[in-house]
Amino acid sequence: xxxxxxxxxxxxxxxxxxxxxxxxxxxxxxxxxxxxxxxxxxxxxxxxxxxxxxxxxxxxxxxxxxxxxxxxxxxxxxxxxxxxxxxxxxxxxxxxxxxxxxxxxxxxxxxxxxxxxxxxxxxxxxxxxxxxxxxxxxxxxxxxxxxxxxxxxxxxxxxxxxxxxxxxxxxxxxxxxxxxxxxxxxxxxxxxxxxxxxxxxxxxxxxxxxxxxxxxxxxxxxxxxxxxxxxxxxxxxxxxxxxxxxxxxxxxxxxxxxxxxxxxx
Ligand SMILES: [Zn+2]
Numbered sequence: 634x635x636x637x638x639x640x641x642x643x644x645x646x647x648x649x650x651x652x653x654x655x656x657x658x659x660x661x662x663x664x665x666x667x668x669x670x671x672x673x674x675x676x677x678x679x680x681x682x683x684x685x686x687x688x689x690x691x692x693x694x695x696x697x698x699x700x701x702x703x704x705x706x707x708x709x710x711x712x713x714x715x716x717x718x719x720x721x722x723x724x725x726x727x728x729x730x731x732x733x734x735x736x737x738x739x740x741x742x743x744x745x746x747x748x749x750x751x752x753x754x755x756x757x758x759x760x761x762x763x764x765x766x767x768x769x770x771x772x773x774x775x776x777x778x779x780x781x782x783x784x785x786x787x788x789x790x791x792x793x794x795x796x797x798x799x800x801x802x803x804x805x806x807x808x809x810x811x812x813x814x815x816x817x818x819x820x821x822x823x824x825x826x827x828x829x830x831x832x833x834x835x836x837x838x839x840x841x842x843x844x845x846x847x848x849x850x851x852x853x854x855x856x857x858x859x860x861x862x863x864x865x866x867x868x869x870x871x872x873x874x875x876x877x878x879x880x881x882x883x884x885x886x887x888x889x890x891x892x893x894x895x896x897x898x
Contacts, residue, residue, distance in 0.1 A: 634884045635662035637891035638865050639804050640723070640757060640784040640833035642667055643687065644676040647837040647850060647859045650683075655848055656862035662686055662888070664862075665895055667723040667757055669694035670701060671708050678716065688895055690720035690757055692745055695727040695738045706744050713752055720895060721749040721777075722757025723784070729762040742770060749777040755895050756781035764788045771799055780894050784833060785809075786825075787817060793824045802894050804831040805872045805887075807841035807860060818875045827876075831894070832869055832887040836860040841867060 643653055643666050668677040668691045680687045691712045693701055702708070713719055724745040726738050749756040756777050760767045780800035785808050788796075793803070803825050809817050821830060837850060837859040845867040850859035873883040892898040 634660055634881050635888060636660050636832065636865050636869050636884050637662055637888045638664040638834050638836075638862065639782060639802075639831035639887075639891055639895070640665055640667060640806075641836045641862060642669070642838065643680055643836070643862065644668065644673045645837055647853060648862065649850075652848065652850060652862055656865065657686075659847060659863040659866055661862060661865050663688060663891060663895075665690055665720065665757070665891075668692060669723055670697035671705050674708070674712050678712070681716070688718070688720075689716055690722045690755075691716070692722040692724040692757065693741050694723050695725050695733070695741070695759060696730050698737050698741045699732075699734065701741070706748075709745070710748060713748060713754065718896075720755040720757060721745050721752075722782070723759050724757070725759030725761075726763035726767050727759060727761045728766075735766065739766065739770070743774070746770070746774060746776070749781075750775050753777065753779060755779045758783050760788070764792065768792065771796070776800055779897060782831060782894065785835060785839065786820070790816075790820050790824045793820060797826050797829055802829045802831050802890060804833040805868060805875075806833050806835055807839045807845065807864065807868060809875075810841050810845055810868070810871050818871075821872065821875050822877070827886060828890060828893075830872070830876075830887060831890055832865060832872060832883075834860055834862055834865045834868065836862045836864065840864075845871070
C-alpha cells in the first residue's frame, strides 16, 4: 500500500529530511510539495532532485502576496518552464489572515491561474473565508484542463457538484479529523465524487490531535505543534472509515486520483 500526499511543505525548516524518510518507511510514496513564495522555490526544486517521488509545485501563497518581489510572476514562469512537470501553487484567496488585501490577492490569483492554463499545469488552491470570491473567479475564467485541487476542502456542500463540474479535486486533511467536523466528513462520504478525493497532510501545518500522530516533530519557536509527514497514514485511515472502505481501498483510490490530476495519467 502506497499513500500519496497531495499537499505538503517539506521545504520548511520545521520538516527535517529524516522525517520525510520516516514517512517513506511508513508507506508514503508520491508527494506534491508546494512552494509558497520565490524565497522557497529553490528549496522545493532541490527536494525534487533529492527523490523523484517528491513532485513539485511553485506558487505565491496569499499570505505571501504583500511581501512578494515585483517580478515574482516572471520568476514563477521561469521556474515552471525549467520544471515541465511542476504544478502551480500553493496560491489562493484568504480573507481570514490579518490585514489581507483582496485586490492584490485576486490579481495574484488570476496571474497564476492564467499560467496554469497556458502551460497546462495542475493548480493547487488555498481558500479560507473566501469561497464567494473564489466562485466568482472560477465561474468566469478559463480553467486548467487538468483540473485543480481545493486543498483541505472546507466549503459548503451545495457547491460540490458545480465545483466538480469545473474540474475540482477535494483533499481530506487533519482538519477533517476534528470530532465536530462531522458535516465535512459526511461530504466526503456522500457528496464528493470518489474520483475527485485526495489525501493530504499540509505538513508541517495542520497538526492533528495527539491520538492521530504517528511521530512527533519539534514544535516551532512560538510553541505551535508541527504535523509530521507520517501522519498521512492516520488521515488515510480516517478517510477509509468515512468512506466505509478499507485503508487499502482508500489508498488506492486517492493514489489513482493523484496520478490523474498531477501526472496526467
Ligand atoms: Zn499548504
